[in-house]
Amino acid sequence: MDALKLFTDVFGAAFFFALGFVFLWWVAMPPLFIPWMRSDREAWERWGSWSTLLLAGVVAMYYGVRYFIQLPSWLSGDLLLVGGLGGVTFLLVRAASSERWERALRRFRGDRLGLAALSVVCLYIFVGALETFRLPMGEFGAEKSLLDLIVQKIPNERSYSAPLASKLLNDTSAEPTPLNSNFHLLGTEQLGKDVFVETLKGCRTALILGGLTSAIYIPLGALMGLLGGYFRKWVDDLVQYLYSVLASVPEILLLVSIMFVQGQNRNLLGMSIALGVTGWVGLCRLVRGETMRQSERTYVTAARSIGQSHWQIMMRHLLPNVMHLVLINFVLGFSSIVLTEAVLSYLGVGCPVGTASWGLMIDSGRSELSRDPVVWWNLTAAAVALFGLVLALNLLGDSLRRAFDPKRS
């Protein structure tokens, strides 16, 4: 059984890394390199659909196997990550096949700042992926992430130590006890864990939480806004009623109660759902207003006059025209999601105990700042990591918006 588990895990991890790259480069991209496919757009689109189905099938098989040999925690992080990867790939493939996206891609390739931002985001994703894949290689078969394996040479201390210090923070004796390690790049925290490693581990939490929450609230908010803004009348009344109710309840109260309902079973997925179903109001309002404005324009009547259905008009005509709001909302919302996680964790209903998260680090930093001598590295590391991610996402969002803007040729 252990051998089997090891096999599925190693196989799974290797397979998905490989698949991710293969997918991005060989499924989304070949039409860019194979001339006959580039000229035949229909073939390109078929290629995208089939390969996405193939990926879905392989994922289903992998999880089928894992489920039937009854591994604990089969709904673990990698499902989320692979799901996200699959989703992004699907979008990319569909995307690269349309003329509009191909043009944007070409334009994006010339945008150095955008490419730099993209590589920073990819770096974060890479670190998050390292933390996600777990192998049963610890003591007594405990699972260890790839990141754990990489940093296992870095020992824990007994408590706080400053960045690059050679002794514990409170060790004021004439001959201080040497640390277990020569130095810690960003010091250690209260329990003696290396802050740099913790920060890296926090990537996964932030990305999964931010990505998954966005994956829930953006379609929800955009769809509700589109429905309300396009159909008006009772549909709009219903949408308005829903979001007014949600908006009138203090958000944190709602969040806490949703988290409480999940009790001890709560995980990142549950938290994303809680953040997602409470967070769509702002986006919905924006999209609804812009949809109302756009649907007054003649092109919507023109689309109806050539016989397009309501759904086609909403998805193919209105959505692209309100997409800039969605993009901006996603980027701005990302950091607030990570910070809300900190609040929830502080109230004791956030991440499961033992999860490394920037939110928790920032939160514990509050009390650490009032110590003497002050412990600043914990807070700073998490804040800088978060800042870097949000800045990169911001720049990326900006570049994408520019690349998709038809007015810039």
Add this chain to the structure above:
Amino acid sequence: MPLLDIRQLAIHFHTESGVVEAVKGINLTLEKGETLAIVGESGSGKSVTGMALTRLLPEPPTKYASGEIIFDGKDVLKMRADDLRKLRGGRIAYVFQEPSTSLNPVFTIRNQIAEAIRLHRPEVKNLDAEIVKHLELVGIKDAAARLHSYPHQLSGGMQQRVMIAMALSCQPDLLVADEPTTALDVTIQAQIMDQFRELRRTLDMAIILITHNFGIIDGFADKVAVMFRGRIVEHGSTREVLTNPQHPYTKALIQCIPRLGAHQKRLITIDHAALDALERK
């Protein structure tokens, strides 16, 4: 059997401040390949009539109070939603007044015309060739190079040509042009009207031209219907109506056409008070 037969059509808008009777029981017929101009001022109900042909007006507030619109033997007002969608574009296509907002700003023109063709003529294999064919039909030179332009890269006249190409690409039986030249400047207006004349000669397609300008219909429309305050006050062959108008409103409208060389101090306007009195009689 006429292609289009409108009988006693009345259209009401139910607004918060009461019921507005936009169209008050009109009758119109149109044969295959025939050209009809509906002339009238703003608010006379001419655009509403045009939009009603495929029920494009939002319901509510719009209510089709009475009458029927028989297109090719079927009553449009009793059609189910998916039959209506096949009718729109596939059999009756529109060209609207404002070319700059009629095209979706985020899509290339190829994309938008392709969408129309895919919807109504799924059997077309070579989309690009078909699109180029229709763009050339409406007088766009170098159409292949224009395929991947966005609407904002085209001039108003070009945009309107693209709209016409889009309407034609589904090969409709009836083209409704709702003030297609109003938003364009005069020279472009003339070009677009020439284009319509050309199309009328080459394609076997009925056209309804909705306009407020009597000046542009001469030599284009077979028949003309003059609409005034929701009613058709005069209906007949274009020549007849232009040379021998019966209704005072029609006379007034024809007088309003400014003529080069006619030494008028002021432009002639329509005396609504007199028409009010006439209506009360």
